[in-house]
Amino acid sequence: MSSNASSSLLQRYMNGNIVLQIIIGLTCGIVLAVLAPEAARAAGLLGEIFVKALKAIAPLLVFILVMASIANHRKSQQTHIKPVLMLYLVGTLVASTTAVIFSFLFPTELSLVSAQVSQKAPEGVGEVLNTLLFNMVDNPVNALTSANYIGLLTWAVGLGFGLRHGSQTTKNVLQNMADSVTFVVGIVVRMAPIGIFGLVASTVANTGFDALLGYSHLLIVLIGVMLFIALITNPLLVYVTTRQNPYPLVFKCLKESGITAFFTRSSAANIPVNMRLCERLNLDEDTYSVSIPLGATINMGGAAITITVLTLAAVHTLGIPVDFASAILLSLIAAVSACGSSGVAAGSLLLIPLACSLFNIPNDIAMQVVAVGFILGVVQDSAETALNSSTDVLFTAAACRRASK
Incomplete structure (x- = not known):
């Protein structure tokens, strides 16, 4: 193949419809896993490289973009962080309450397993909040290398406010750095179809779905609640905020953010994807540069659903x-x-013993429930991340659109 033909093919790929390309990659991954499992396992390397690249660029993107956005913010400009935070809070509470209702309507009993869980669960809400506070004052270099987004946001906001008093040349350099990182992110995100091909191929080849059949009722309840939140309550919150038909925006966020989040299974890794989507939606950069990384750490409706449903299943x-x-x-x-x-570590699943303690459930039983959660993780964690991450963009867009009316 000539260099011109190769260049033309690469250009067509880079300019193509990324959602269609992801669907093609997903389909090819499943076909490869069914026809050639060994080759599918080897293809998993492509998925690992993609996720690692996303996780590597995301902390740098958050730190520089937030700092540059605040440093270059003009006093006359309005940001919409407060409405976004309110939507995050209300959305998470609605999600957990809906999970309670579904758990009472469709009660689930578990076949507990004796598998060992290596991670240590927190012993109380105080420990969780204590970890959160210590993460805020983490060494900024360590926060960058360990992808501690709470710490990154704290230091980026502080430095951003300090640099607002700097020279215009310094602010321009910061903005140029933000533009450069955004450019690199764009290239990494365009690799999503290839990465998802590898992730799907290796996942289906390695795990299959036989282990999930024994917990099908629990899985249906979990996914049912998440779908209800994604398609009913979240659109209702968006409608109340914008007074516009929410579904075009809802489906766009699910399609362009939820799909990649489902397969990467990491809200942090999906930050660059969400940033690019906010840019395409023409949202206020001063808002989304803060709300998206913040949402990846505190907007956890999917996690609240998992904790509630699994705890009540144990009850x-x-x-x-x-x-x-x-x-x-x-x-x-x-x-x-x-x-x-x-x-x-392991997010929502390791918070289940904390919730179980409210009903005096012994810790050894609670950890067996966590083990069940790990069995379901191939679907549960994927759906949870897709809901969390797509909602970050959805609520940010709702707040920005309300302000622009």
Whole structure:
């Protein structure tokens, strides 16, 4: 193939419809896993490289973009962070409360497993919030290398306000750095179809879905609640905010943010994807440069659903009587804990023992519930991340559109 032909093919790929390319990559990954499992496992390297590249660029993107945005912010400009934060808070509470209602309507009992969970679960809400506070004052260099987004946001905001008093030349350099990182992010994001091809091929080849069949009822409840939030309550919140038909925006966010988040299974890795989507939606950069990384750490509606549903499944399995008021208290604890789960390895699953302690469920039983969660993780964690990440863009866009009316 000539160099001109190769260049033309690459250009067509880079300018093509990325969603269509992702669907093609997804389909090819499944076909390869079915026809040639060994080759599919080897193709997993492509997925690992893609996710690693996203995770590598995301901390730098957040730090520089937030700092540059605040440093270059003019006093006359209005940002819309407060409405976005309110939507994040309300959305998470609605998600956890909806999970309680579904768990009562469709009670689930578990076949507990004895598998060992290597990670240590936090012992209380205080420990979660303590971790959150210490992450805020983490060494900025360590925060950058360890992808501690709470710490990155804290230092980026502080330095950004300090640099507002700097010279215009310094501000221009910051903006040029932000533009350069954004350019690199664009290239990495365009690799999504190839990365998702590798992720899907290796996942289907390695795990299949046989292990999920025994927990199909629980999985249906979990996914059902997440779909209800994504397609009913989130659009309702957007409609109340914008007074416009929310579904075109909802479907765009699910299609262009939710799909990649589903397969990367990382809200942090999906930050660059969400930033690019906000740019294409012509949203206010001063708003989304802060709200998107903030949402990746505190907007955890999917996590609140997982904590609530699995905890109440344990309650039903053990035959523990629970009134609706206690369940609503659980939803509040789940919402608060989910917002602080960014500093906890394995996120929502390791917060289940904390929630189970409200009903005096022994820790060894609670950790068996966590083990069930890990079995379901290939679908549960993917759907949870897709809901969390797509909602970050959805609520940011809603707040910006309301302000522009």
